[in-house]
Amino acid sequence: MKLKTYLPILDWGKRYNRATLTSDLVAAVIVTIMLIPQSLAYALLAGLPPEVGLYASVLPLVAYAIFGTSSALAVGPVAVVSLMTAAAVGRLAAEGTADYASAAILLALLSGTMLTVMGLFRLGFIANFLSHPVISGFITASGIIIATSQVGGLLGIKTEGHALPQLVLSIADNIGAINWNTVEVGAVALALLLWIRLDLKNWLNRFGVPKGVVTIIVRAGPVLVVFLTMAWSALFDLAGKGVALVGQVPQGLPMLALPSFNLDTIQALLLPALIISVVGFVESISVAQTLAAKRRERIDPNQELIGLGASNIAAAIGGGYPVTGGFARSVVNFDAGAATPAAGAFTAIGIAGATLLLTPFLAILPKATLAATIVLAVLTLVDFSILKRAWNYSKADFAAVVITLLGTLLLGVEVGISLGVGASILIFLYRSSQPHAAIVGQVPGTEHYRNVKRHNVDTTPDVLSIRVDESLYFANARYLQDLVGNQAAQNPEIKDVVLMCSAVNAIDMSALESLEAIQHQLSDFGVRLHLSEVKGPVMDRLAGTDFLVHLSGGVHLSQHQAMLAIAAARNAKLLHTAPAEHAEAKKLLVRR
Template sequence: MTLKSILPILDWGSRYDRYALTRDIVAAVVVTVMLIPQSLAYALLAGLPPEIGLYASILPLVAYAVFGTSSALAVGPVAVVSLMSAAAIGSIVAQGSADYVSASVMLALMSGVILLAMGLFRLGFIANFLSHPVISGFITASAIIIATSQLGGLLGIEAAGHTMPQLLMSLANNIATVNWHTAAVGGASLALLVWMRFGLKNLLLRFGLSASAAAIATRVGPILVIVLAMAWSVALGLGSQGVALVAHVPQGLPVPSLPSLDLDILRQLFVPALIISVVGFVESVSVAQTLAAKRRERIVPNQELIALGASNIASAIGGGYSVTGGFARSVVNFDAGAATPAAGAFTAVGIALATLFLAPFLAVLPKATLAATILVAVMTLVDFSSLKRTWVYSRADFAAVVVSLAGTLLLGVEIGIVLGVATSTLVFLYRSSVPHAAIVGQVPGTEHYRNIKRHQVETVPGIVSIRVDESLYFANARYLEDLIVNQVMSSPGITDVVLMCSAVNAIDMSALESLEAIAQRLHDMGVCLHVSEVKGPVMDKLQRTSLPRHLDGIHLSQHQAMCTIMAGRQSG
């Protein structure tokens, strides 16, 4: 671990030049304009005052610029993590209270410490347990929950809860209290945002803009919607019509400070913080890797853990909440030409300036416009196509998608993801506990041995050769015992069993002891046990055990095993 590997800024910083500076500043301006409405909106989604979203878009970006390995990743508040933060905090503190804000800040701090620890202790493999089907089901379900919750904000009615049944019940109960002014400004914002996302791009392309310029323009468009909504709000005096406005936003920046530690809340937030950390990391690193490959750059996952950890700790110190790398804004950052992580630091300066100078104007912004911003942002996260693809490919993976999707929708984000991980793990263990196995015979005229059910092969009476296509370990050790002993029991006259290990990548202690038990049981029946084609690393380990003494033969190849057994018969 060199200083340069912990502080990538020392590497790219030493080569920084005017050319990179120009590119980074241009990208920073674009990302800043895109990030302002998103920061405000996601903070509302997290149940927080909107300015907390801006705070979460300042120091974390500087921290990532110092520690991150991706030149394009843009960190800050994102939709799914905001929802998870709201679900975690909402279950222990009442929303709207000062405790709610400080618990959110504490959650970011814990998440930061967890990520940092995972990076320093090389625990990034924990993220491997989040399989793609689980993430896919979880993200789709989260997006549906977010969209449903924002319907309330769009119509000016309350939508309480963090699961679909709660949200739908709440919407149904309050549907009569729709504020039509809110619905009008919300609906108009939504329509304009949708048009910007889908219609504007084509228009700009027709006007001769390049594809990437058009993509950038559609991404910064939402700031225009914010400005129009503010104008509408002032012109019609929406505040006196019962429309929820952002209202008072404190001026100036918060003084950096450490959140006060409450041990009880700390304990309750540990599991949520762990889950948020892992989900945030998985999403962020996959964006970073996709973009890095386009420039033949290298992402170091363990360093990314450190960088995201530092970003979250910085967020907590600066009065923000949980952050991670965002997909859309990173793509915009990349397309706008960001050359180094410095682009993020410049974005931080932009957001800080915006916080200082925009605050007075934001008071008149209808919250419904922010709800529309969230709705449009999460629409693209809903992906049912993976359900179909997974169904076609594998019922086991399909089960994992469905459990995480349904679990998240019905029982909430934390339970949903835990159930998904449990399902994918159990399904994997179950499948490897009943491995594919084949009786093999010789392909005539060759030294090849193949499945007797798939090929025309020859077998020798009294000798049965079994190939197991799986590593041997505790989950299939007993299956192996049953398989071999039953094979011998069901065909009288067997004198030799050959276990062909060409597909066995590992043998654990349970399987080793099962093999000894199998050898012993076969001996009790007067049958010999041989193994063939054991791989080098596996054989190295077996040599240290007493198994070779229990076996009647260890043969380099299956053909050699057959020849040796038949030679022994003739001489015997």
């Protein structure tokens, strides 16, 4: 059973049959066609030779098929991780050098190792530190940076930088060197790709083309644009007119090997590898869970960490660079009917075949075509609507989006995501340091107690009932202490204070000391402190302390019982609980 947990292929492999084989093969053909131009383009975005994108699309897919849990997730190069790779490796080596390629491979190995270790130690919760507003701001900013970085490729000029100001200045400095033949190729490629995405399907449907054939043609559209511009390049000698071409691409697959290890390089890449690992995992698991929900399948986040880790280690061994699950190709894989992770393995075979057979022809491919492919792909990443939604819902979340977006745009991807994570943590600490606490009263005719500011309720002037809506810990304990103290000081008629703890899931030692301070302060005022609706685990903790022994009031199962007990005690003039009775009450509560 444990072996199947770490090798999901042993589970779904038993149920594999001819029907699933057919579904997986059809999906693999469609995804392979889509993946070829994307892989070439994303490798260039990462500052690597285009064939590296193909290398990164072979072994990682096989590794994920063995270790992954999603039937539809398609692993490979993606735009955001490619940009982050370029930013990380570009600080260590010049683009186009052997050291640059070696550092990218090492980055994949480090990322894969980190992901695998996180999975083995079941640390998938780490991804929760990247909130949705932070991810949205980061991806939107990354999309803008990526699109801007490709302007040079569309204009035939050189651009440098991994943040928006550097890219804009670079474009401005070289604007006079525009190659109009390149502009023409880029504009035509962009227009064709846009038409394929927006209108080709409708156009084919009007001619009565079968639905399955339409899907294949639309998915193959980018490949057709690649072949068209290659023919254009050959027939009109675009190279002689100054149009940048991909150039000679090595034929065949690379030798399997681990990258060379250099301690200084490893130290420089550790933080970028961690950031890439977490960002890649968040993107991948979001896609996998979304698609799995449509089929009522189960995704194991910790096993997904292992699957992605194995994929990145495989990418390093196969001469690639960091990979993750891509949204667009995974959706295509899902829509095409992929039934098991074996569809990815079949896609790997298709990519390997293309690497062996098609690479000699890629030398005449204009780089402007790949730039157009990237621009169109990343347009879907840009979503400014998150700013309006965040502003309307939560100003704190809006601040996190803006900090992440501006930080990424102005300072780069690593600084931007770090600022976003920092902002999220600070916002969480700020929110939890000021827990929501409401003065409550009784809803007439019921045993329910609600916020006096929101409901028509009955209150007792000499009893203050406060509902605490957060767990109590070191960051917010002082807030509650000040709140109770101020209320008691401002209202001299108060004789009893009841803390309604129905939403308190934990009380740490700092909060316990604050409760003891509240007890002492109220005793000085001649006010008794009571607790109500204390949860069992919290009560177990309190039972091991002296707090309950010195508690001037009581601990009650419900808020209503607390109010009845206070009223009954006053009516009977039993204002002080006898020690023996208090001890017996404590024993009963501990048994909860």
